[in-house]
Amino acid sequence: IKSIGVLTSGGDSQGMNAAVRSVVRSGLFHGLKVFGVQRGYYGLIHDDIREMDLRSVGDIIQRGGTILQTARCLEFKTEEGQKLAADNLRKHGIDGLVVIGGDGSYQGANKLSKLGIKTMGLPGTIDNDIPYTDFTIGFDTAVSIVVDAINKLRDTMSSHERSSVVEVMGRHCGDIALYAGLASGAEAIMVPEVPFSIDEIAARMKANFDAGKRHSIIVVAEGVGKGEDIAKQIHERNGMEPRVTVLGHIQRGGTPTHNDRILASSLGDFAVRRLIAGESGKACGKLNGELVTTDIDTVVNTKKPFNTELYELALRLSQ
Ligand code: ADP
Numbered sequence: 001i002k003s004i005g006v007l008t009s010g011g012d013s014q015g016m017n018a019a020v021r022s023v024v025r026s027g028l029f030h031g032l033k034v035f036g037v038q039r040g041y042y043g044l045i046h047d048d049i050r051e052m053d054l055r056s057v058g059d060i061i062q063r064g065g066t067i068l069q070t071a072r073c074l075e076f077k078t079e080e081g082q083k084l085a086a087d088n089l090r091k092h093g094i095d096g097l098v099v100i101g102g103d104g105s106y107q108g109a110n111k112l113s114k115l116g117i118k119t120m121g122l123p124g125t126i127d128n129d130i131p132y133t134d135f136t137i138g139f140d141t142a143v144s145i146v147v148d149a150i151n152k153l154r155d156t157m158s159s160h161e162r163s164s165v166v167e168v169m170g171r172h173c174g175d176i177a178l179y180a181g182l183a184s185g186a187e188a189i190m191v192p193e194v195p196f197s198i199d200e201i202a203a204r205m206k207a208n209f210d211a212g213k214r215h216s217i218i219v220v221a222e223g224v225g226k227g228e229d230i231a232k233q234i235h236e237r238n239g240m241e242p243r244v245t246v247l248g249h250i251q252r253g254g255t256p257t258h259n260d261r262i263l264a265s266s267l268g269d270f271a272v273r274r275l276i277a278g279e280s281g282k283a284c285g286k287l288n289g290e291l292v293t294t295d296i297d298t299v300v301n302t303k304k305p306f307n308t309e310l311y312e313l314a315l316r317l318s319q
């Protein structure tokens with residue numbers, strides 16, 4: 001392998017830049033030519049590909065977003081689109097490709113690997129919904145943002161003796177809600193992975209308030225439903241009037257935490273080394289402290305296991 005490309009695809013996340021920087025500099029360190037592809041698979045199809053050097057990834061490790069930009073590209077889902085993408089890569093002499101993105105992007109990488117391009121996936125999403133890695137790049141930062149927001153809400157909630165429903169992102173995965181909820185002492189955490197009873201939560205909130213609790217924070221994963229609807233259902237049951245906060249895309253921005261930068265840096269370099277070793281159609285992850293590769297087929301067909309132990313801990317501590 002002499003030449004590799006790198007792209008970011010799907011939803012962006014904090015730390016994607018640190019991953020791009022790591023792929024580029026590690027590739028150059030190992031004597032490879034490295035190309036950056038703009039706007040994910042869209043840029044592959046439209047040949048928006050340029051050579052990167054050491055300086056082209058300077059001053060980005062601390063930035064959110066992605067300098068390579070990202071896109072959702074329907075054309076790439078077709079066989080013609082994939083063939084065009086592979087042809088463009090070959091035209092530049094690129095034989096390996098690092099794809100930083102979520103599971104949709106992984107499936108794209110898998111298709112390219114079947115067309116003879118050596119591909120490696122890196123888990124770039126705030127949702128933490130990718131299996132075979134403990135954490136995805138961006139998750140730690142997103143959780144920090146939610147925790148910080150809840151700290152602020154708590155200040156004002158306790159002055160006014162109010163309750164708050166906070167809706168967080170994560171798509172079908174409850175990890176942002178779980179980790180942020182536990183870290184901020186939420187009274188209830190609603191995630192798609194665990195059934196819950198609004199009756200029970202509403203009754204508990206009321207009982208706690210009557211017993212002198214000054215504020216309560218309910219964290220709702222978007223995979224469960226809208227914060228607004230949950231607040232309404234609580235109101236109908238216990239008469240309280242929880243204020244609703246929807247954090248939205250704020251969770252995807254801002255400077256990445258050191259955890260995300262270090263994860264991105266380790267995984268980027270690892271992906272390059274596995275490509276050089278001849279692997280393809282794999283996703284890189286950090287599992288129990290160890291860098292590992294797993295077949296993309298397996299990764300996209302496996303549901304991320306939910307951390308029931310943490311969930312139960314959060315429940316025990318929320319009294
Ligand atoms: P994410 O990577 O964050 O899950 P998407 O699901 O939107 O985001 O996927 C990003 C891009 O990956 C899509 O716009 C498309 O170009 C490509 N992609 C997604 N699914 C497939 C698939 N089954 N086959 C080929 N390409 C795909």
